[in-house]
Amino acid sequence: MILVVGATGNLGFSICSELAGRGYSLRAVVRPSSDPGRVEALRQLGAEPALADLKDPASLRRACDGVDTVITTATTTLRDQESDSIADVDLQGGRNLVEAARQAGVNRYVFLSFPEAADGPQSFPLAQAKRAVEQAWRQSGMRGVILQAALFVEFWLSPAAGFDAPNASARVVGAGTAQMPWVSLRDVARAVAACLEHPEWDGTLSVVAENLSMNEVIRVFEEVGGNSFTIQTVPQAALEAQRAQATSPLDQSFAGLMLSQTRGVFMTPDTRLAELHPTFTTVRGYASSVLGAPAAPA
Known part of the structure; x- marks a missing residue:
């Protein structure tokens, strides 16, 4: 039996879908506040819903x-911070969760994180939480993998992050020349499945399709869609001021993540994913799916 925590989120659901298609027995953590439609979709995949909360050790x-x-894959970054804070x-x-898994005799633990290079010279609450949980797992004695995933194209190249491809507009932080890593949710789900199929894998696994600067990303979307982008530039100094003035851990964390884009974060594809990597969705492939255009050769 495999327990998926964060199953009602986009990445968690993608993982459940991938694993269900491979015949794995799944248990999916849900909460009373979970979207009923998503819970039913998990049931349709064959997952067994389990009512639990990260703030409730007994559950x-x-x-x-x-x-x-x-x-x-659970995180609170898109939730109400009053009831579900980064600290909680x-x-x-x-x-x-690490302690509950250890006490239950769980054999393997797979934790979705992001690369340390994104933490920057001055860490932020979300990064601090990730590193602390990684350390808790290392001290637990459980085998497993920390999947350090690149930026999800589905979020960071969406209107929610200031990237509006259908309307050819984008917000660029800094000069837009720093290299950044990109990956799709589905490919992260496939990497998780690969971890299950290779029980000998242990430690940290980097999951990235390619590295492109934001200016290069915009150029790809312009080529695919045939429209020039309108660009709003956010200077690095403005982000540093935003971070200094941020009063909530969530705002501090988002400012920290955006600052990492001004410095750049380069990820090298893990050799253990060598067979999968050539089939990962590239930024060009994602642009084609968003804009409804046929994918051209990279």
Whole structure:
């Protein structure tokens, strides 16, 4: 039995879909506040819903009962911070899950994180939480993998992040020349499946399709869509001021993540994913899917 924590989120659901298609038995953590439609979709995949909360250790112990592998993608970055803060969910909740899995005798633990290079010279609350949970896992004695994933194209190249491809407009932080890593949610899900198929894999696994600067990303979208982009530039100094003035851990974290884009983060594809990597979705492939255009050779 595989327990997926964060199953109602986009990445978690993608992982459940990938694993269900491969015949794995799944248990998916849901909460009373979870979207009923997403919970029903998990049931349709064959997943067994388990009512649990990262802030409730007893519920996590019940969810982990009889489980061989725990996969967690859970984060609070898109939730109400008053009831689900980074400190309560990403940090303490992550530690609670590691301990519940350890007590339940879970064999493998797969934790979705991001590369340390994104932390920058001055870390931020979300990065601190990720590193603390990674350390808790290392000290737990469980085998497993920390998947350090690149930027998700589905979020960072969407209107929610200031990138509006259909209307050919984008917000660029800094000069837009720093190299950044990109990957699709589905390819991260496929990498998770590969971890299950290779129990000998342990430690950190980098999951990235390619590295492109934001200016290069925009050029790809312009070529695919045939329209020039309108660009709004956010100077690095403005981001540094935003971070200095931020009062909430979430705002501090988003400012920190955006600042990492001004410095650049380069990820090298993991050789263990050598067979999968050539089939990963590139930025050009994603642009074609968003704009409804046939993918041209890179």
